[in-house]
Amino acid sequence: GESVGLHLPTLSVQEGDNSIINCAYSNSASDYFIWYKQESGKGPQFIIDIRSNMDKRQGQRVTVLLNKTVKHLSLQIAATQPGDSAVYFCAEKWGSNYKLTFGKGTLLTVNP
Amino acid sequence: NAGVTQTPKFRILKIGQSMTLQCTQDMNHNYMYWYRQDPGMGLKLIYYSVGAGITDKGEVPNGYNVSRSTTEDFPLRLELAAPSQTSVYFCASVQGVPSYNEQFFGPGTRLTVL
Numbered sequence A: 001g002e003s004v005g006l007h008l009p010t011l012s013v014q015e016g017d018n019s020i021i022n023c024a025y026s027n028s029a030s031d032y033f034i035w036y037k038q039e040s041g042k043g044p045q046f047i048i049d050i051r052s053n054m055d056k057r058q059g060q061r062v063t064v065l066l067n068k069t070v071k072h073l074s075l076q077i078a079a080t081q082p083g084d085s086a087v088y089f090c091a092e093k094w095g096s097n098y099k100l101t102f103g104k105g106t107l108l109t110v111n112p
Numbered sequence B: 001n002a003g004v005t006q007t008p009k010f011r012i013l014k015i016g017q018s019m020t021l022q023c024t025q026d027m028n029h030n031y032m033y034w035y036r037q038d039p040g041m042g043l044k045l046i047y048y049s050v051g052a053g054i055t056d057k058g059e060v061p062n063g064y065n066v067s068r069s070t071t072e073d074f075p076l077r078l079e080l081a082a083p084s085q086t087s088v089y090f091c092a093s094v095q096g097v098p099s100y101n102e103q104f105f106g107p108g109t110r111l112t113v114l
Helices: none
Strands: A010-014 A019-025 A032-038 A045-051 A056-058 A062-067 A072-077 A086-093 A100-102 A106-111 B004-007 B010-013 B019-025 B031-037 B043-051 B054-057 B064-066 B076-078 B087-094 B109-113
Touching: A010 A019, A019 A032, A019 A086, A019 A106, A032 A062, A045 A056, A045 A062, A045 A072, A072 A086, A100 B043, B004 B087, B019 B031, B019 B087, B019 B109, B043 B064
Parallel strands: A010 A106, B010 B109
Antiparallel strands: A019 A072, A032 A045, A032 A086, A056 A062, A062 A072, A086 A100, A086 A106, B004 B019, B019 B076, B031 B043, B031 B087, B043 B054, B064 B076, B087 B109
């Protein structure tokens, strides 16, 4: 599969601010794009996904935006909290058997 | 439910040694996956399984083998350990329809090959 990459490897924000994590993808055939959160020493945890025919999807304090024209994906976290500090991965699903291709990740640090 | 469990948590191997990383899930998921995560990198798929008795190669299968004799267990075997296999290994499972993007991950096994 083609690679999924990230613009910003690290992001530092103040508690209460909004965070935006970006991701560039290259595989136009992907049917879903997904965000995972990985806290230190743990396995990744699913946050939210978006189907390729959608532009926006909202969850609890998170919003994912998809711009297929420029092949760009973003995760917005509202009112960022210290517990949001983690590495965030974008991933894409394409082909069969629910396989995912992961990007390199962005480290989000929330300062109190 | 315990979810996805992995053992051991840590292991140091010498070059040429063999070992099996264990993975068990109690969610009755058919789909299971093994990934490796190198420092500062994303996860790369090693092998996956769509059900008991069925396995297939992922992106980086060389040096590894898997088996799936039951729905619950999906062990990963390293036959001749090499320093390039130093990594953190994650096992994951997914229900399938309708939650096919929500993979549940185990806590990982940190492997060092010296």
